[in-house]
Amino acid sequence: MRRSDEILIVGGGLAGSEAAWQLAQRGYSVCLVEMRPVATTPAHQTDMMGELVCSNSLGADNLTSPAGILKGELRYLNSLIMEAADHSSVPAGKALAVDRNVFAGYITKKLSGHPQIRIERREITELPEEPAIIATGPLTSPIFAERLRQVTGQEYFSFFDAIAPVVFYDTIDMNKAYQGGRYGQQADYINCPMNEEEYIKFCQALLTAEQAPRHEFEKDVRYFEGCLPVEVIASRGIDTLRFGPLRPVGLPNPSTGAEPYAVVQLRQDNADGTLFNLVGFQTSLKWGEQNRVFRMIPGLENAEFARYGVMHRNIYVNAPKVLDGSLRLRGSKALFLAGQITGVEGYLESTAMGLVAGLHVAFCAAGLQIPLWPKETAIGSLLRYLAETDPKVFHPMNVNLGIFPSLDVKIRPKSLRCQKVGERALRALEEFDKNCLK
Ligand SMILES: Cc1cc2nc3c(=O)[nH]c(=O)nc-3n(C[C@H](O)[C@H](O)[C@H](O)COP(=O)(O)OP(=O)(O)OC[C@H]3O[C@@H](n4cnc5c(N)ncnc54)[C@H](O)[C@@H]3O)c2cc1C
Structure with a gap:
């Protein structure tokens, strides 16, 4: 059972693992609850934390692509998932691909060996007490998904993606x-x-x-x-x-x-x-x-x-309606969502929303106001998408140039434009880190 001094994280996937790491590294005690192997999802095959359910590629890895910008930001913020990816990388041209077992094994070892993290293996079926992070992913267990649907309201909770290009x-x-x-x-x-x-x-x-x-x-x-x-x-x-x-x-x-x-x-x-x-x-x-x-x-x-366009099983909330802009459930003091369930799409987007939720819970626990992430960053742009999109047309989004604020000048080709956006993002992140995160 969770101790009173612990922050509860539900789900030891990419987002939950990242959130746990960020909190533990800042000295907070974490109880990370993962249901596997007691119960499992239709896609996971192991009991390891941070298991990749499909491709072993995490996408492009340089500033000339939006996915590369996000990786740069995650590395800058000492992401455990990026550390694991760099440790387990396999040759894949300009992309970062990993040996999935080495990758998940690395994450599992780091989390279970951390003195501030306690891992429990059980399925959560009720909304946890605050402070907590829900990171149960696109294949959240059915009972818990039903619980979440009741809390968020039926029309703001989706079980299936049907996205147009x-x-x-x-x-x-x-x-x-x-x-x-x-x-x-x-x-x-x-x-x-x-x-x-x-x-x-x-x-x-x-x-x-x-x-x-x-x-x-x-x-x-x-x-x-x-x-x-x-x-x-x-x-x-x-x-x-x-x-x-x-x-x-x-x-x-x-x-x-x-x-x-x-x-x-x-x-x-x-x-x-x-x-x-x-x-x-x-x-x-x-x-x-x-x-x-x-x-x-x-x-x-x-x-x-x-x-x-895609059509697949995917559990996510209508973030602009359900969350308050900082990934916190509206009406709660310190109950955050993290990962793909927030309405982002992709391994590293989910990781980023785990990292953010971890940091934001830490702000709450310290009685501090949650800062606003710079919109020039990939992370800030994803958060802005979740907060500001018209709820009527909201659908899950991956990181792409269109969600960043445009540059003042038109630059072609796209790869050069992306590089400039990336350089601007990293400058903004450094400044944000110095002024708000440290
Ligand atoms: C089939 C499939 C294939 C995908 N392929 C790709 C891909 O190739 N590339 C890509 O970029 N993205 C892909 N995605 C999208 C997404 O990036 C991944 O699903 C990613 O793992 C999401 O991270 P997460 O941390 O939000 O969820 P997950 O990594 O799924 O982690 C959620 C964790 O919560 C646990 N859990 C669920 N319910 C409970 C509960 N009630 N109590 C306790 N624990 C619980 C689960 O066991 C799981 O470990 C895919 C998604 C799906 C569904």
Whole structure:
């Protein structure tokens, strides 16, 4: 059982392990509760902390990519997960890939050998007393997930991701696309018009494109009728898309004055307006196929994707509604969420949200105010996404250039732009560390 001087962390995955480490290194006593091997998830296979459930790649590892910027920040903040990754790395070109057993073994050893950390193996089924961190991940055990759903409210708790692809605004060809809402209302949409020939070719490409494989435990997941993958809608008849998400009525093309045969609409995806998602385009197609097929849409021929569409099992909260901007559950004093369940997506994004939750609990425990992370950093940008996105369109997000504030000057190519964003991020983090974290 948890001692009164301990901070409880539920879940010993990437986020929970990182949070435990950050707290313990600052002298706090931690009780880390992991349900494996007493109970397990459909994807985990070992009882180790920080187990990677799928790929052994943690993505690109230099400042010319957003994932590299996040790694730089995590290393700067003495992340245990990054230490384990560097210790267990295997050759993978410009990416950082790891031997998954060495990686998880390293994390497990470090945590179990730490004098401030006590590990318990049991499933948590009730909301823990504060101070605590919930880091139970995208495959949170069913009983606890139900408990969380009751606390957050049904409509703000998701069991499944159905995400449409997101593109960078400045890669949309606005000579072909046009701004405007249906029947002249809400001009916030970008419309990509198709003629009959383009539409038919596009539908055929959708129907023959390769789909991403599903995990065994996801095979029985049935789609909601209101949220069908775009390729499934296309398979229901040649006109189904044209009477569904690609409906052209009320959207005349200003250059011809006529209604196109079909229209793909894009909606703003972040507060800064640098990202737009393809409305109704949730999809299970492989990423390479999305790149090929969705670039057939007029105006998107050269579009760059900030993230691809996915449909998979994933438990997460509607962060802008449920959390207070610092990963704390609204209405609580010191009950934080961490990891993928907060609405970020990816191994290192989850790790980062574990690190942040750990530091924020420490601030609470010390009776200090939680500082605001600089928006120039990858971590600050992810937090801002979780706090400021319109709850109606909120969906999980990975780290990408579109969530960072733009640079004052336009820089091409993208890798150089990213490097400048990365250098700015690390400068801001150093300053933040000196003024707020030390
Ligand atoms: C099948 C699948 C594949 C993925 N593949 C990738 C990928 O290739 N690359 C990528 O970047 N991201 C991937 N992700 C997304 C995500 O990055 C990982 O799931 C990541 O592990 C999330 O970290 P986390 O700490 O939030 O959760 P986890 O690492 O899953 O940790 C949560 C921990 O909580 C424990 N737990 C759950 N419920 C309870 C409870 N009630 N009581 C006690 N303990 C509990 C679990 O056993 C687990 O150890 C994948 C996700 C899934 C579901």
